[in-house]
Amino acid sequence: MKLYDAAWAPSPRKVRIYLAEKGLSVDRVTIDLRADEQLGATYLAINPGGTVPALLLDDGELIDDSVAICLYFERLHSEPALFGRTPAEVARIAARMRAIDEQGYAAVVNVFRNATPQLAGRGLTGKWPDVPQIAALAERGRLMWPRFLDRLEAWLGGSAWVAGDDYSMADIAALVAVDFAKAARLPPATGRPAIARWHAAASARPSAAA
Amino acid sequence: MKLYDAAWAPSPRKVRIYLAEKGLSVDRVTIDLRADEQLGATYLAINPGGTVPALLLDDGELIDDSVAICLYFERLHSEPALFGRTPAEVARIAARMRAIDEQGYAAVVNVFRNATPQLAGRGLTGKWPDVPQIAALAERGRLMWPRFLDRLEAWLGGSAWVAGDDYSMADIAALVAVDFAKAARLPPATGRPAIARWHAAASARPSAAA
Numbered sequence: 001m002k003l004y005d006a007a008w009a010p011s012p013r014k015v016r017i018y019l020a021e022k023g024l025s026v027d028r029v030t031i032d033l034r035a036d037e038q039l040g041a042t043y044l045a046i047n048p049g050g051t052v053p054a055l056l057l058d059d060g061e062l063i064d065d066s067v068a069i070c071l072y073f074e075r076l077h078s079e080p081a082l083f084g085r086t087p088a089e090v091a092r093i094a095a096r097m098r099a100i101d102e103q104g105y106a107a108v109v110n111v112f113r114n115a116t117p118q119l120a121g122r123g124l125t126g127k128w129p130d131v132p133q134i135a136a137l138a139e140r141g142r143l144m145w146p147r148f149l150d151r152l153e154a155w156l157g158g159s160a161w162v163a164g165d166d167y168s169m170a171d172i173a174a175l176v177a178v179d180f181a182k183a184a185r186l187p188p189a190t191g192r193p194a195i196a197r198w199h200a201a202a203s204a205r206p207s208a209a210a
Numbered sequence: 211m212k213l214y215d216a217a218w219a220p221s222p223r224k225v226r227i228y229l230a231e232k233g234l235s236v237d238r239v240t241i242d243l244r245a246d247e248q249l250g251a252t253y254l255a256i257n258p259g260g261t262v263p264a265l266l267l268d269d270g271e272l273i274d275d276s277v278a279i280c281l282y283f284e285r286l287h288s289e290p291a292l293f294g295r296t297p298a299e300v301a302r303i304a305a306r307m308r309a310i311d312e313q314g315y316a317a318v319v320n321v322f323r324n325a326t327p328q329l330a331g332r333g334l335t336g337k338w339p340d341v342p343q344i345a346a347l348a349e350r351g352r353l354m355w356p357r358f359l360d361r362l363e364a365w366l367g368g369s370a371w372v373a374g375d376d377y378s379m380a381d382i383a384a385l386v387a388v389d390f391a392k393a394a395r396l397p398p399a400t401g402r403p404a405i406a407r408w409h410a411a412a413s414a415r416p417s418a419a420a
Contacts, residue, residue: 061298068305075297087285088271095278123350131353134346140333143341 003069006031006038006052010105010180011066013210015053017172018070020207022077026055039127050127067097070169082169093163096155096170100162104148105177110141112184145181149189152178156194160201167205175202213279216241216248216262220315220390221276223420225263227382228280230417232287236265249337260337277307280379292379303373306365306380310372314358315387320351322394355391359399362388366404370411377415385412 003026006012019026031037031052039050047054047064055063055072063069074083084090113123115138123131152174155162163170178189178199189195202208213236216222229236241247241262249260257264257274265273265282273279284293294300323333325348333341362384365372373380388399388409399405412418 055301057298059298061302063298063301063305065305065308067308068301071304072297072301075300087282088267088273090285091265091273091278091282092271094281095273095275098275098277124354128357129353131350132346134344134350136342136344137347140341140344143339144334147338 001026001058002056003028004031004043004047004052004054004056005029006033009033009052010176011051012053013179014066014172014176015069016210017175017207018082018169019073020210021080021082021167021172021205022073024073024077044127048127051125067169067173080166082167082172084163084168089164089168093168093170096163097173099151100148100170100173100177103144103151104174105180107141107144107148108177108181108184108186110144111138111186112180114138114141115184141184142186145186149192149195153189153192153194156198161198167202171198171202175199175208211236211268212266213238214241214253214257214262214264214266215239216243219243219262220386221261222263224276224382224386225279226420227385227417228292228379229283230420231290231292231377231382231415232283234283234287254337258337261335277379277383290376292377292382294373294378299374299378303378303380306373307383309361310358310380310383310387313354313361314384315390317351317354317358318387318391318394318396320354321348321396322390324348324351325394351394352396355396359402359405362399363402363404366408371408377412381408381412385409385418 003015005016005028007030031043033052037043038052044050046056047062049064051064053066053069055069057063063072071083084093109125113119113125114133114135120133121130123133152162159165161167161171162174189199213225215226215238217240241253243262247253248262254260256266257272259274261274263276263279265279267273273282281293294303319335323329323335324343324345330343331340332338333343362372369375371377371381372384388405399409
């Protein structure tokens with residue numbers, strides 16, 4: 001088994017934090033995103049989508065998505081449970097992860113991909129033909145982000161962690177989105193005390209540095 | 211327990227197909243999207259996000275996401291398994307569902323929300339302040355869609371169903387995306403024989419009419 005990893009980028013970080021929380025270690029190959037190694041022939045022969053992370057299983061199957069990689073390990077190692085235990089917990093974690101992706105992470109990606117001059121022509125992540133940046137989509141991302149933070153603040157006003165009393169995959173997804181927002185130069189989540197408390201607690205866990 | 215459902219829209223349809231495949235029935239309330247009932251005070255008091263479907267549990271918790279609702283039932287009723295059995299199946303279904311969402315369904319939504327004149331000012335699903343349509347984003351959706359279909363064709367060239375030998379939640383997600391593409395007036399998936407075979411088989415299941 002081999003994990004294709006990359007420094008700095010948000011999706012590989014999600015997997016690293018997850019593995020650290022589970023106490024698991026996996027053989028890793030680091031792909032150099034600054035040198036566009038993810039779009040080079042060698043990596044595209046492994047993952048034609050040109051995205052990182054990807055997990056190559058011993059039978060040759062490739063899992064090319066961060067959350068799916070974590071689910072794979074969750075089925076092999078149930079404790080500590082990071083995707084929930086009861087049906088309601090499982091559903092709450094899944095629903096909040098999808099909201100984080102669609103409203104929070106998507107907002108950051110909209111800004112990052114469409115407003116970073118170095119990414120001209122690369123409006124989508126991975127291997128695509130030329131995809132023009134859309135300035136209005138960066139604007140839409142800036143509109144979405146504070147609304148997402150309000151939602152996150154409301155969740156965290158009701159529980160210690162994003163999806164309940166226990167730290168879960170939803171915390172990992174939210175932490176990565178909030179930290180990635182800095183790279184997109186979105187305004188920080190000031191004036192939201194529940195987020196401030198939670199962000200300090202999540203960042204203080206050793207996994208956050210993985 | 212009560213399911214807030216709606217005719218015609220893709221996300222509620224996912225839940226209906228899932229429930230039909232599982233042989234489950236749930237009390238339903240139908241929200242009239244054509245009358246904007248999802249944005250009226252009565253429904254917003256139940257689901258402030260203004261989206262459908264949503265599942266209200268007996269203890270008052272609301273699950274406001276289609277896939278999370280299905281996962282809730284999956285944990286209560288394991289057979290037939292629609293989210294996979296082995297770790298590799300679970301991961302493959304999850305990865306393909308996320309690709310369907312991010313590359314396929316997102317392409318359709320980009321076109322539908324940004325090119326439908328009746329949706330002017332409503333560029334995002336649910337309760338938002340005015341969100342201008344972005345014509346260039348509809349264009350990007352038209353660029354993404356055939357690439358997604360190529361990917362779906364490749365998956366279906368290798369197995370009977372989207373994520374393996376068994377019908378799964380990934381088939382439900384893909385069927386709903388492909389059928390929703392008609393509403394966005396995207397070109398049909400012609401010249402792709404594996405999709406044609408699969409689409410006929412998935413559409414012939416009684417669940418497709420749920």
